[in-house]
Amino acid sequence: MLHREDEEVGVVHQTRKIRVRAGVLAKNYIALISSYLREKLCVNPSRYIKYPLHYTCFNDICIVHEETGKYYSVTLLYSGQWIGVMRGSGVYLSPLLYERVYSDNGYRAAIVVAERGVKNFLYGKDILAESIVEKYPPLDNPVAVLDEYDYRVIGVAEPSRRMGNVFKNVYDLGIFLRELS
Amino acid sequence: MISVSAEAIYRDIRVEPSELAEKLAEKYGYLPYMVQRYILMLGIAETHKLLEAFEKPVKPVVRANTLLLEPDRLASRLDQLGFILEPIPWDTTSYRVVGMGEGSPSIGATHEYRKGYYYVHRDSAPLVPSTLLVYEYRGSVLDTCAAPGGKTTHIAQLLGDKYAIVANDLVLYRIRALIGHILRMRIASVRTIWSDARKLPRLVKKRFGRVLVDAPCSGEGTIMIDPGRKTRTRLLDLARIVKREIEILWSSIEMLSEEGVLAYVTCSIAPEENEYVIAKILEQRNDIELVDPPIKLFNWSSGISSFAGHRFPREVEKCIRIWPHRHGMIGMTICFIAKTRR
Numbered sequence: 442m443l444h445r446e447d448e449e450v451g452v453v454h455q456t457r458k459i460r461v462r463a464g465v466l467a468k469n470y471i472a473l474i475s476s477y478l479r480e481k482l483c484v485n486p487s488r489y490i491k492y493p494l495h496y497t498c499f500n501d502i503c504i505v506h507e508e509t510g511k512y513y514s515v516t517l518l519y520s521g522q523w524i525g526v527m528r529g530s531g532v533y534l535s536p537l538l539y540e541r542v543y544s545d546n547g548y549r550a551a552i553v554v555a556e557r558g559v560k561n562f563l564y565g566k567d568i569l570a571e572s573i574v575e576k577y578p579p580l581d582n583p584v585a586v587l588d589e590y591d592y593r594v595i596g597v598a599e600p601s602r603r604m605g606n607v608f609k610n611v612y613d614l615g616i617f618l619r620e621l622s
Numbered sequence: 623m624i625s626v627s628a629e630a631i632y633r634d635i636r637v638e639p640s641e642l643a644e645k646l647a648e649k650y651g652y653l654p655y656m657v658q659r660y661i662l663m664l665g666i667a668e669t670h671k672l673l674e675a676f677e678k679p680v681k682p683v684v685r686a687n688t689l690l691l692e693p694d695r696l697a698s699r700l701d702q703l704g705f706i707l708e709p710i711p712w713d714t715t716s717y718r719v720v721g722m723g724e725g726s727p728s729i730g731a732t733h734e735y736r737k738g739y740y741y742v743h744r745d746s747a748p749l750v751p752s753t754l755l756v757y758e759y760r761g762s763v764l765d766t767c768a769a770p771g772g773k774t775t776h777i778a779q780l781l782g783d784k785y786a787i788v789a790n791d792l793v794l795y796r797i798r799a800l801i802g803h804i805l806r807m808r809i810a811s812v813r814t815i816w817s818d819a820r821k822l823p824r825l826v827k828k829r830f831g832r833v834l835v836d837a838p839c840s841g842e843g844t845i846m847i848d849p850g851r852k853t854r855t856r857l858l859d860l861a862r863i864v865k866r867e868i869e870i871l872w873s874s875i876e877m878l879s880e881e882g883v884l885a886y887v888t889c890s891i892a893p894e895e896n897e898y899v900i901a902k903i904l905e906q907r908n909d910i911e912l913v914d915p916p917i918k919l920f921n922w923s924s925g926i927s928s929f930a931g932h933r934f935p936r937e938v939e940k941c942i943r944i945w946p947h948r949h950g951m952i953g954m955t956i957c958f959i960a961k962t963r964r
Contacts, residue, residue: 513825514824515825618736
């Protein structure tokens with residue numbers, strides 16, 4: 442049985458197995474994205490994202506993109522560029538956005554990972570120091586993970602001080618198989 | 623909105639299985655009415671060939687995401703991973719996966735798949751409708767039953783991710799998969815909406831130059847992939863499916879702009895789901911006409927204009943029929959409908 446209810450920040454739709462939420466991204470998340478773009482990637486955020494941003498969550502996985510709400514009178518669940526992914530209390534850039542920035546300005550806040558590390562990362566594992574073949578500072582915040590084979594961004598990792606030189610998997614492109622298929 | 627009843631359709635499409643149909647149905651594990659229709663459409667010799675073709679599995683097809691890489695680069699990478707690929711002669715972006723090396727991952731689990739470099743189709747037939755619908759077209763497209771997104775992402779690719787594609791579906795878990803593919807393949811031109819396709823004319827004011835209707839169908843062309851379909855659809859179930867197809871097609875035609883073109887697609891060889899549906903719509907509308915496909919990709923078969931005592935309008939011969947035993951693909955039927963001025 443379909444269940445719908447309106448929430449302050451968005452709309453919740455629920456079926457027996459899937460709970461979908463969609464709405465306008467809260468200001469604190471937008472501030473996080475903007476400051477990361479400005480301070481870590483050294484670019485003007487307005488060149489890469491159009492405000493307001495929106496989110497769509499399927500159960501626990503939340504995608505940040507450009508538009509939700511209504512398309513005429515129909516529920517619009519996803520539209521435009523993929524901007525990022527929300528995980529826990531954080532929001533992280535999408536591979537698409539990282540690659541646009543890198544294409545214009547070169548690499549920053551990125552690690553390049555060898556084949557074995559890529560394989561493990563795409564299965565949701567963390568990245569060990571010995572898998573990293575190149576580093577592009579700053580590395581004290583979330584970093585883009587690039588595949589050494591073609592320098593494509595395959596996800597985002599965060600340095601873990603507690604675990605030594607490990608970069609913890611925040612999200613990787615395997616989420617589409619694991620959580621969205 | 624068109625008003626049709628499943629009971630009336632049932633009375634219309636009912637066939638009595640012959641003794642031979644009963645025998646063949648028993649041998650191959652089908653519902654007898656299905657085989658009777660094959661005999662009526664194809665004759666006895668070809669029915670044997672069709673039933674044999676349904677026993678042979680088809681190999682999947684990968685379509686390179688040309689927004690991210692060249693097809694030959696994908697082919698060489700998959701070759702390195704141990705996959706044996708055969709080009710599709712009429713689609714330079716796609717390859718049939720005819721074999722894989724020992725220890726190769728499955729074709730839907732490689733890094734390259736995760737990175738969005740390709741889409742995995744069950745067969746090459748699903749490439750046909752999108753290729754033809756947007757041939758030499760530049761503009762917005764509505765995909766009324768879009769999930770899980772094979773044809774939507776294909777259209778986005780064909781249009782260079784530059785024109786708006788509105789992708790609608792009713793089923794939430796399938797929409798989730800559609801969005802997954804859009805993200806994975808880094809496509810920005812798709813707007814994903816959630817509605818019953820039959821309600822769209824009332825809910826959306828915009829009209830489109832191209833509309834794709836990949837109607838939820840019996841899947842009677844995909845028995846080699848899902849043998850359960852040999853017995854899943856009783857004739858009354860088929861009548862209900864046909865009713866929904868008529869309603870969806872009617873509403874989708876309403877979404878066309880003047881002189882716009884719609885592709886009506888089913889992965890079914892059932893004439894009831896194809897020529898019959900088209901005929902029912904043509905009976906009640908004077909603002910549409912069937913049109914030929916813009917190009918010939920391969921030597922497909924034509925729609926059938928008579929079947930089991932039904933005489934359909936002759937123009938249904940403009941439809942494309944892909945037969946498993948003739949074309950080595952899943953069964954599929956595609957009809958192109960143009961909206962004319964009233």
